[in-house]
Amino acid sequence: MSLSPRLMMRQSQSLVMTPQLMQAIKLLQLSSLDLENYVSQEIESNPLLERAEADGPIGADGGTATAESAAPEAADWLQHDLPESRAALETDMGADLVNMFPDEPAAQPSGDSYVASSWAGLGAGADDMDASLESLPGAELSLPEHLEAQLGLATTDPAVRMIGRGVIDCIDEAGYFRDDPALLAERLGVTREEIVHALRMVQGFDPCGVGARDLRECLAIQLRERNRLDPAMERFLEHLDLVARRDLPALRRLCEVDNDDLHEMIAEIRRLNPKPGLLVGGGHVQTVIPDVLVRAAPDGSWLIELNTETLPRVLVNQTYYARISQHPMAPGEKAFLAECLQNANWLTRSLEQRARTVLKVASEIVRQQDGFLRHGVHRLRPMNLRAVADAIGMHESTVSRVTSNKYIATPRGLYELKYFFTAAISATGHQESHSAEAVRHRIRQMIDREPPASVLSDDAIVQSLRDNGVDIARRTVAKYRESMGIPSSVQRRREKVASA
Template sequence: MAPRVAFPGWKPNLTASASKQDDRVLISAMSVMRFDTRQQTKLGQQMKLAPRMIQSMEILQLPLPLLQERVEQELESNVALELVEPGDGATEIRTEGEAEVADTEREFIAGESGEDFQRLADLENRYRDVWDGGEEVRRPTAGAGERDRKMDAMANTAERGKSLTDQLDDQWRLVEVPENVSVAGRRLIEYVDADGYLGADLETIFEQGGGLEIHDWSISLLERTLERLHRTLEPPGLLARSKQESLLLQIDAIVELEGDGEGSWTDAAVLIGEHFEDLVQNRLPKVSKDAEMSLERVQIAKALMRQLSLWPGRELANPDAQFVMPDVIVEYEPENDAYIAALADGTMPVLRINPQVEKMREQPELDHDGKTFIDTAVRDASWLIDAVNQRSNTLLRVVRVVLERQREFFDHGPQFLKPLPMTEVAERLGVHVATVSRAVSEKWLQTPRGMYPLRRFFSGGRETGQEGQEKSWEAIKEMLREIVDAEDKAKPLSDQKLADALKEKGVEIARRTVVKYREQLGIPPARRRKVHATG
């Protein structure tokens, strides 16, 4: 007997005949399970970025070194893109008597004889591996005896510096020591941190090196090796286990080289070794009493310590150092009493579409695939040239607004920097604020007052109370720096007094804000700025 199916809201009728009401309930329940298809029209909007727009935004945001690298890559990969050399025209006219032109530099001309097409086929067969990426691509120079500007620029570019570990390893390999000491030294060098300190204790290094096949592997071997490293590596103070040890190693090296006739370096070593914490906190009277030195001797020793480095490793490899190239140069024009902005000359190559490639497009013998390839190459080259030009135009427009709004900065200095939100610049230029943000990202200005990141001129601020004038946060920091520089060092101003001094100049901010700005400027608190009087 087949099972009966029960639907929600329906109960089977046990009588012989079902009522009409039960039939309606059954039909209603079954209608819930009905499946059907319908057509529906929906109106909506969707934004999609074209590849050309995406490329333009990427080019706009790139800093100058990365943009140059991007252009170099395109020059290598796109046959339709060409670098315009100074004085180079669309075609070259060679006079009689010149050296014969190489096949790779002769212009392809479609003739009835088909000689040039045969030459093209020969070149393809000859350089197939290069064009397919099997060999390194080498571009011919402009002519015999001429210097290739691109190759010169690449040759003059500083190579990527070696890491601190590699430089120390190079020094250590020149030292004549037993084999096990040499291997243990290289093992210790692997633990150096960016500041030049040993990044782990000897017990940890010993445990982690247990699997190494080093003769007499022990803590004692590591200690002897570390001592030899301290005496050998330059600059002194490397692979120290603490700041105190690093400073003492540097003092030992100076005394060994220059001597210590007046004993001031010896005093400095005593203060660092026995009174380091009080010295850091500038508790000089307490240091003088505990060390049984006159306050004058303590201050002389402290002044000598300025020759020492707390980060000896950064003298060899500084991860914070960066190579900066100005995108825009700002100069003052006295005739018009105005600041003029121009793109840095020579930083960006001048690009164009290779005319020979364009002519090949019109050759009737070229098949469909060849025409498609040339069309794609020419289109990509045009997009890149347009994107680079758009980047230059947008950058100059942004800089001109900055020169207008920040005129007092260029005339009088950083303390006159005004608030300049990106939204204001975007409204004036009629572009989106994201475009302004990309335009200023990692761009640099070379000005009569020095080199500045373009983003520095865009900051918030507040009204100073002097006729509603506005001061940017950067300008307020410069005012704070000036107040600290002018204070009486025997009685340095506390953070609250610094806030009061700023209030007198029309800038009212809280004490905690003064503390934040002071720390950002690297200014120590009052107790550490105090200069103790002698005698």
């Protein structure tokens, strides 16, 4: 066979990642808060996008999306027949992307002036000023601002104030001074003694214990404030490693106290705050809002629906587009307006398709974890992304994006969708595998119920689990126990004896 250049014609299929497809993929993995921010930015940059009114239609038929509308057999966008020219794309993740955006263009409205996404997350409009000013949270001082306010009252010397601000800048959010006084003195052009003097002044500020260089000094400052820093307590603080190991006999010898005094000292230490800086500032806690709601139906099944509060709803103002397009425009202006219309239509479709995909994945998770919803964590089944993806005809990467940063409210509580995906642990005999999360729950229950006189070792836990049909190794039990913050049997025995 000779090697020579030749011209050949070849027909092939490929998946092109258009900006619209990339936008759809991005929307899938956004949390409800990030999605709201993204839509707000799109509305600001696109003059054809507007927020829907609060009393607008929820869906194309005026109803709320439920699990029935997201079932695999439903005649929705997930079941569009693909043209033959695109059939080769029905592999892996490409199938999900093609199904999300069929060839047919979005139908234009015949009578209405607005094209709306059919999922009504009711967001507050820019002109919504009904909320009173009293309902708005007040500005909370951060830890540096709180300390600087006290610095202004503690001294009037400008030089000391300058050094004190330098010390405060080196205090982390937990309240600890995390710099070397000598290096800070070199940066500020002062002596080390001046830095130490300013640091001691800051250590007298509120909250008590702020400005400490380590845990021992933090606890000593708080004990000194309570007039409890005697020589025995100072020796106690010098051997905090023995406290962590619960080595009470060694502590009694070093502190030269009896058993009752030692227990009193430990109780005194427990009442202190090891991170005093967290008492100030920290911001407001953001409440988690579920994306999917699950409740029991009268017939014993589960009703699954999307939380409309997390679904931003936007409108495409066709009237404004028609009015502007009637005027003569430059080529650049006409291209900009056409791009805005295209982006607006794609965004409304992407939001609807995102909602359907989330509901479809959540419905399959609820179906497979029915035992957990009815009986609790011990009935949680092992499940992976492939099991859900195969059941609903999607790719694993699509399911992974859908379950990221999204929460589901169930009768058992509020859970992240990722919570239900756990590894499988083999069972003895020919029984069904156990979920790793369910096994961790069993281990915690066994340790919580153990009597002080008979603390369970890891080997005893392994034997008990195997008697109940769980084939697990000792190192796995130790790994699960440590991941839950449970100390070893030796440390638990010491704690139970000390608290007895």
